[in-house]
Amino acid sequence: MRDQIPLVPIEVKVNGKSHKLEVEPRMLLVELLRDGLGLTGTHIGCDTTYCGACTVLLNGNPVKSCTVFAVQADQGEIMTVEGLAKDGQLHPLQSAFSEQHALQCGYCTPGMLMSSYSLLSKSPSVTDKDIVKGIAGNVCRCTGYQNIVKAIQLAAQQTKGR
Amino acid sequence: MSKAKENKKPKRWVGTSLRRKEDDRLIRGHGKFVDDNRLGEMLFLKMVSSPYGHAKILKVDVSEAEKLPGVVCTLTGTEVASLMQPFMEIGPEPGAKIVDYPMAVNRARYQGEPVAAVIAKSQAIAEDAAELVHVEYEMLDAVVTGEDAIQDKVILHESSGTNLVWRGLYEWGEVDKAFKEAAYVVNIDRLHFHRFTAAPLENNAILAHWEPDGRLHFWCNNSFPTFAIQFLAPALGLRLEQIHVKTEDIGGSFGVKITHYPQMAVCALASRKAGGRPVKWTETRTGNLTASGHCNERTYRNTRVALDKNGVIQAIESRQIDDCGAYTRYEPLGAVIWSQVVPGVYRVKNLRIDFAQVVSNKCPCAPIRGYSRLQHLWFMERVLDICSYELGIAADEMRLQNYIKPEEFPYTTPNGCVYDSGNYPKMLEIAKELVGWDRWVKKQQEAKKEGRMIGIGIGTTLDSGTNNFGQSRIINPYAPFSGNSEAANIKVDLDGNIVVSLGSTPQGQGHETTTAQVVADELNIHPDMVSVRTGFDTEWNTYTGHSGTYASQFAVTGLSAVHGAAQKLKKEMKKLAAYALQAKEEDLEFGVGNMGPELRVKGTDKSINYWGLANLVNVNNAGLPNEIAELTLNCRYIYRPPFQIPDLKRKYGNLTLTYAAQLHIAVVEIDPEMYTPKILDYAAVDDCGTVVNPMIVEGQVRGATAHGIGAALMEACVYDSVGNMLTSTFSDYTPITAVNMPKVHYGHIESPSPFSFNGAKGMGEGGGAALHAISAALQNALFEYGITIDDSFTTGNTLYDALVGKKVMQRANNVKVERGVA
Ligand code: FES
Ligand code: FES
Numbered sequence: 001m002r003d004q005i006p007l008v009p010i011e012v013k014v015n016g017k018s019h020k021l022e023v024e025p026r027m028l029l030v031e032l033l034r035d036g037l038g039l040t041g042t043h044i045g046c047d048t049t050y051c052g053a054c055t056v057l058l059n060g061n062p063v064k065s066c067t068v069f070a071v072q073a074d075q076g077e078i079m080t081v082e083g084l085a086k087d088g089q090l091h092p093l094q095s096a097f098s099e100q101h102a103l104q105c106g107y108c109t110p111g112m113l114m115s116s117y118s119l120l121s122k123s124p125s126v127t128d129k130d131i132v133k134g135i136a137g138n139v140c141r142c143t144g145y146q147n148i149v150k151a152i153q154l155a156a157q158q159t160k161g162r
Numbered sequence: 163m164s165k166a167k168e169n170k171k172p173k174r175w176v177g178t179s180l181r182r183k184e185d186d187r188l189i190r191g192h193g194k195f196v197d198d199n200r201l202g203e204m205l206f207l208k209m210v211s212s213p214y215g216h217a218k219i220l221k222v223d224v225s226e227a228e229k230l231p232g233v234v235c236t237l238t239g240t241e242v243a244s245l246m247q248p249f250m251e252i253g254p255e256p257g258a259k260i261v262d263y264p265m266a267v268n269r270a271r272y273q274g275e276p277v278a279a280v281i282a283k284s285q286a287i288a289e290d291a292a293e294l295v296h297v298e299y300e301m302l303d304a305v306v307t308g309e310d311a312i313q314d315k316v317i318l319h320e321s322s323g324t325n326l327v328w329r330g331l332y333e334w335g336e337v338d339k340a341f342k343e344a345a346y347v348v349n350i351d352r353l354h355f356h357r358f359t360a361a362p363l364e365n366n367a368i369l370a371h372w373e374p375d376g377r378l379h380f381w382c383n384n385s386f387p388t389f390a391i392q393f394l395a396p397a398l399g400l401r402l403e404q405i406h407v408k409t410e411d412i413g414g415s416f417g418v419k420i421t422h423y424p425q426m427a428v429c430a431l432a433s434r435k436a437g438g439r440p441v442k443w444t445e446t447r448t449g450n451l452t453a454s455g456h457c458n459e460r461t462y463r464n465t466r467v468a469l470d471k472n473g474v475i476q477a478i479e480s481r482q483i484d485d486c487g488a489y490t491r492y493e494p495l496g497a498v499i500w501s502q503v504v505p506g507v508y509r510v511k512n513l514r515i516d517f518a519q520v521v522s523n524k525c526p527c528a529p530i531r532g533y534s535r536l537q538h539l540w541f542m543e544r545v546l547d548i549c550s551y552e553l554g555i556a557a558d559e560m561r562l563q564n565y566i567k568p569e570e571f572p573y574t575t576p577n578g579c580v581y582d583s584g585n586y587p588k589m590l591e592i593a594k595e596l597v598g599w600d601r602w603v604k605k606q607q608e609a610k611k612e613g614r615m616i617g618i619g620i621g622t623t624l625d626s627g628t629n630n631f632g633q634s635r636i637i638n639p640y641a642p643f644s645g646n647s648e649a650a651n652i653k654v655d656l657d658g659n660i661v662v663s664l665g666s667t668p669q670g671q672g673h674e675t676t677t678a679q680v681v682a683d684e685l686n687i688h689p690d691m692v693s694v695r696t697g698f699d700t701e702w703n704t705y706t707g708h709s710g711t712y713a714s715q716f717a718v719t720g721l722s723a724v725h726g727a728a729q730k731l732k733k734e735m736k737k738l739a740a741y742a743l744q745a746k747e748e749d750l751e752f753g754v755g756n757m758g759p760e761l762r763v764k765g766t767d768k769s770i771n772y773w774g775l776a777n778l779v780n781v782n783n784a785g786l787p788n789e790i791a792e793l794t795l796n797c798r799y800i801y802r803p804p805f806q807i808p809d810l811k812r813k814y815g816n817l818t819l820t821y822a823a824q825l826h827i828a829v830v831e832i833d834p835e836m837y838t839p840k841i842l843d844y845a846a847v848d849d850c851g852t853v854v855n856p857m858i859v860e861g862q863v864r865g866a867t868a869h870g871i872g873a874a875l876m877e878a879c880v881y882d883s884v885g886n887m888l889t890s891t892f893s894d895y896t897p898i899t900a901v902n903m904p905k906v907h908y909g910h911i912e913s914p915s916p917f918s919f920n921g922a923k924g925m926g927e928g929g930g931a932a933l934h935a936i937s938a939a940l941q942n943a944l945f946e947y948g949i950t951i952d953d954s955f956t957t958g959n960t961l962y963d964a965l966v967g968k969k970v971m972q973r974a975n976n977v978k979v980e981r982g983v984a
Pocket of ligand 2: 102103104105108109139140142363413414
């Protein structure tokens with residue numbers, strides 16, 4: 001039976017904090033984050049790697065954490081939405097999302113933030129087209145996207161200005 | 163919003179784009195959605211669903227599943243039926259003869275219908291165990307279209323003996339006379355409004371805990387919980403008082419989360435069977451797409467339109483079949499709710515609609531964004547549009563000819579609804595300007611020379627809000643509801659903080675923010691000084707039997723309740739402050755002083771802050787005179803719109819309080835090789851009366867536009883002939899993404915409603931404007947190719963079949979014009 005399959009020891013750094021855990025081989029990264037570590041900011045919205053609600057950074061790259069096994073993240077560095085604010089201070093992207101009304105229900109927001117964080121960390125000089133491409137794998141059912149693009153552009157301007 | 167704006171207090175908070183109070187927790191990943199709850203001893207439930215659209219269930223064997231370590235118990239349909247009563251039916255017979263349990267008993271009637279459930283210690287074990295449940299089926303013929311269902315060749319519910327749920331004739335004015343006197347009669351054989359769904363990004367989720375002492379708790383994302391518990395309590399044999407429901411952050415609903423009370427019942431029974439341990443169920447996306455709720459699918463047959471020589475519509479008659487899926491649930495309310503907008507935005511006075519609703523082997527319907535009105539409004543827009551081409555009148559001219567005129571408001575429709583206010587020609591003018599109408603008309607002509615197909619289309623639509631539940635009596639004279647109401651409670655807490663509680667279940671509409679804006683204006687304080695508790699909660703918040711978030715009403719029902727409660731509280735505060743300060747009530751004013759929010763004697767430094775007032779009432783009340791001692795600083799107000807029960811014989815009465823309007827213009831090009839339609843330009847103009855928070859209103863318009871564009875071009879619940887749903891994952895359903903979303907030019911006007919305290923109209927559903935505008939744009943591009951746009955869903959495939967295969971959308975097979983006597 002499945003529960004007799006031996007657990008696998010892994011070590012991950014999440015938002016700067018190290019964790020040693022034993023996980024089932026089939027455990028998904030999103031399950032590790034939500035259920036194992038209680039980081040429920042990362043959401044689940046689909047079962048076909050389409051919606052991006054589960055997007056986090058794994059070793060600096062955006063991944064859909066519903067499509068990565070926890071064991072694949074072994075020895076990895078993970079950043080989730082909870083890691084964006086520093087000492088309680090919002091990241092410019094977070095403020096921009098609120099200012100531009102880029103969220104309604106907020107369910108897609110953590111994934112959107114992580115995708116756009118990754119986009120801007122490559123280069124803050126982005127056109128609206130780049131942004132649209134950058135969030136092509138993130139579904140939002142509330143906003144119609146335009147305000148999200150605006151918010152990311154605003155944060156990009158602010159990042160460049162610094 | 164700029165810093166300066168936030169620091170400098172405007173005269174009034176209502177009307178400003180105040181940044182939302184709810185954002186902070188959501189952008190930090192600290193929102194609390196149902197699935198984020200973890201309780202000790204919590205178990206996980208997995209549904210086993212029917213793979214067939216229609217099948218007899220011969221045997222359900224759970225023995226192997228129960229043997230799996232970690233499985234606590236299972237439930238089967240037969241067992242569920244023995245533990246509860248079937249859900250009540252809203253409509254009369256024959257629909258009322260349908261026996262509705264939350265799980266299939268002996269027969270599965272749509273793909274995805276739950277037939278069993280397993281409850282286990284972890285989600286993973288539950289999923290393993292679900293695979294070990296063996297179900298033997300015998301496949302049955304399925305019926306998957308409304309037009310087939312009404313023939314009754316395959317019958318879904320033996321108890322009812324027919325697929326017909328409800329049928330009624332709606333007739334107003336002098337239809338026959340109008341046809342006799344018409345200059346033209348346009349016949350449209352068939353139009354079809356397709357099935358799609360809301361697909362909120364958060365799926366349904368329920369955490370149920372039925373304690374051994376009989377108390378039943380639900381943490382859920384149901385968006386109309388008071389309706390849900392009124393269904394659940396009698397079915398489970400409970401008093402309402404024994405059920406505690408709580409909602410917190412909800413990841414979108416758009417109406418679809420109204421109808422998951424069957425799953426709530428399953429989770430409750432599972433929790434009881436598991437010995438009173440909490441049980442959590444989170445729906446999968448495929449579960450959501452196949453078994454949550456779809457919008458009503460409607461077919462319009464034998465439509466006849468009488469017009470005068472100027473193209474003004476005189477009369478419409480039509481036979482309509484609404485397909486509500488396998489069970490009625492919220493239905494047959496959709497069979498009357500469309501009549502909130504009988505003439506659309508037009509002056510037509512004579513109508514005869516033979517309306518039938520049927521069941522089919524598809525997912526049951528839910529009251530999804532625009533519910534039942536958008537289907538009718540699309541029909542009205544298609545009728546008007548098709549007639550304009552048939553008569554050779556430009557589509558914009560045709561609309562101007564037929565619109566209800568600005569000076570005619572308040573306008574009484576043929577069925578007694580009162581459109582409160584509006585200005586459709588003005589909206590058209592603004593939308594044309596935003597999209598660059600003249601420029602596009604020119605471009606279109608030039609493109610035509612190169613063989614390119616570009617169309618420009620207008621959609622004008624309504625978002626009727628604050629409905630009169632009395633309209634349900636038109637369906638069922640014995641239905642026990644009418645009117646509408648919403649509650650708000652406002653108090654000065656022990657520590658002097660202002661706390662407002664509501665009965666609504668916001669899913670992104672910003673109720674915390676708009677409520678704080680209204681209260682801040684009343685008390686002359688900053689919105690940050692107002693704590694707002696949203697989310698329905700039978701123990702923690704206030705509510706009425708109509709509470710919830712649906713049908714475009716919060717700006718009217720919710721904020722009226724907030725406003726009323728604030729008035730009551732202010733009265734009490736003044737009385738108390740006058741006593742404490744030994745001053746006259748009329749000399750007092752509200753404001754903020756050094757010690758926070760206060761009441762002060764005008765022109766003096768004599769004041770008492772909110773803590774001081776609360777202290778007097780709550781913890782320092784010895785020696786207070788009687789008339790002061792009875793003050794509570796805790797005030798509840800129920801807003802009730804002034805509705806009457808409609809005249810049931812004539813199907814006549816005021817069915818909704820406010821009518822927000824939307825006007826969209828779409829410019830669409832059809833790819834010459836792939837035939838895929840592509841949006842080149844887009845404008846949306848909104849009128850929802852006085853705007854409480856412009857940013858939130860614009861956000862709702864943009865969101866509804868995306869839903870509409872998605873529905874028109876990408877999103878459909880497609881079934882094959884045996885009832886397999888072919889678009890059961892996001893990868894097949896393809897919800898619209900940023901890549902497919904055109905830039906939307908936004909504009910708005912304000913026609914204040916004379917019927918709400920603040921001039922606001924409920925909004926947010928959007929009336930399906932994008933669907934109407936895109937159909938119209940395609941019609942504009944393709945009329946000259948002999949095409950009539952007769953379906954609300956259009957893809958490259960359909961257009962290929964239409965233009966190359968000449969198989970579908972052929973005008974010659976669908977539309978005929980007769981010249982009348984006039
Ligand atoms: S949950 Fe990972 S992509 Fe949808
Ligand atoms: S804000 Fe609701 S899904 Fe994006």
